[in-house]
Amino acid sequence: MSKMRIAFIGAGNMASSLIGGLLAKGLDAAQIRASDPGAETRAKVAAEHGIELFADNAQAIQDADVIVIAVKPQAMKAVCQDLRAHLQPHQLLVSIAAGITCASLLNWLGNQPLVRCMPNTPALLGKGVSGLFATADVTAEQRQQAEQLLSAVGIVVWVDSExxxxxxxxxxxxxxxxxxxxxxxxxxxxxxxxxxxxxxKQLAEQTALGAAHMAVASDVDAAELRRRVTSPAGTTEAAIKSFQADGFAASVEKALSAAAHRSAEMAEQLGQ
Ligand SMILES: NC(=O)c1ccc[n+]([C@@H]2O[C@H](COP(=O)([O-])OP(=O)(O)OC[C@H]3O[C@@H](n4cnc5c(N)ncnc54)[C@H](OP(=O)(O)O)[C@@H]3O)[C@@H](O)[C@H]2O)c1
Structure with missing residues (x-):
């Protein structure tokens, strides 16, 4: 793990998981600071991770190479606007807030290198997957830093358009x-x-887990794995045919389109 210094603004669930993951990967507690308005949250995170916590966001970011903004989307605007006067030009900002665009963030923060991330809930168990997008000002070293950071709670994929x-x-x-x-x-x-x-319940849960493990470990895609476990005229085929007759793939496509549409819509509302 590199010697980067990281500051977390907001020390809630996601920040705490990232901090735990970073420490487990070998980062020194002295490399990490965090701020949070809640005295109880600060005491809990300090006791759990042995890092220094502050009530004041500006104090937490002093000397940080990377600043992770880990507050709820609704709090992002105020937090970013307050941070603006305290930022140094080389500091990399990492946003994990759902639905806040880089344009909104840069509008509130001023021009800073910025990586926007979309993690997911299994990150809380170190089993997440995050999509990352970097703005043009982000250096190769900073991309690596963002990747190391999010890799602490799962795997990372980069996308090249926001x-x-x-x-x-x-x-x-x-x-x-x-x-x-x-x-x-x-x-x-x-x-x-x-x-x-x-x-x-046990059968359904363990089957989901086992199937996911097989899909990840296998060198063939899910469609081929499915074909391999579907014998002609067997029980699996009976179920798959029923799913297909009911338009399973179309239903999934429609649901994901609705989610993507809502994501874009929320970004517009939250960016005001
Ligand atoms: N949890 C997930 O699975 C997940 C998945 C993907 C993305 N995310 C994103 O991660 C971000 C954090 O989510 P979370 O679940 O970790 O939320 P959370 O547990 O509510 O943590 C946010 C923390 O920030 C604190 N905070 C509020 N205002 C602040 C301020 N002005 N300055 C500093 N800290 C402040 C909150 O304190 P108070 O409680 O006192 O307000 C809280 O302790 C969100 O933007 C969310 O979209 C989360």
Missing amino acids: AQIDAVTAVSGSGPAYFFLLIEAMTDAGVKLGLPREVA
């Missing part, structure tokens, strides 16, 4: 909920087929 962040939001940002929905529906269906709820 509009693709709406698609990232639709696929992985909101994605965990689609899998929860499937687990929920499979559990209910298992109960209807005669299983005790707890058993149906």
Whole structure:
């Protein structure tokens, strides 16, 4: 791990997971600072991670190479506008806020190197995936720093146009909920087929986990994996045919389009 110094503005769930992940990857606690208005939050994060915390955002960012803004989207404008006077030109800003565009952020912060990220909830367990977009002012070294930072809680993919962040939001940002929905529906269906709820739940959850592991570990794509477990005239084929007859792929496409559309719409509202 490099010797970068990182400041977190907001020490809530996502910041705390990133801090925990960075420390686990070998960053020294002295390299990390954070600020948060909540005295209880500050005490909890200090006790858990052994880092220094501040009530004042400006104090936390002194000497930082990278500043991660980890507050709720609704608080972003005020936080950025307050930080503006305290920033040094070389400091990399990293936003993990859903739905706030680089144009809005730069408008509030002034011209700074900026990386916009879209992480997802499994990051809280170190199993996330984040989509990253860098503005033109970000150096190669800063790209690496942003990548190291988000890699602490999962894997990282770069996109080369900011509009693709709406698609990232639709696929992985909101994605965990689609899998929860499937687990929920499979559990209910298992109960209807005669299983005790707890058993149906365990079967559905572990099947999702096992299938995801297989998909990640395999060198063939999901379509091929599916074909391999679908014997002609077998039970899996019966289920897949039923899904297809009900327009499964079209339904997924429509749902993700709705999410991407909403992401763009929210960016417009939150950017005011
Ligand atoms: N959690 C996820 O799975 C997830 C996934 C993707 C993206 N994100 C993004 O990550 C960001 C943080 O989410 P989160 O779940 O970590 O939220 P969170 O737990 O509410 O953390 C935000 C923290 O920032 C503090 N805060 C509020 N105003 C502040 C200010 N002016 N200066 C400094 N700190 C301030 C809050 O304190 P108070 O509670 O006292 O207001 C809170 O402790 C959001 O923008 C969200 O869109 C989260």
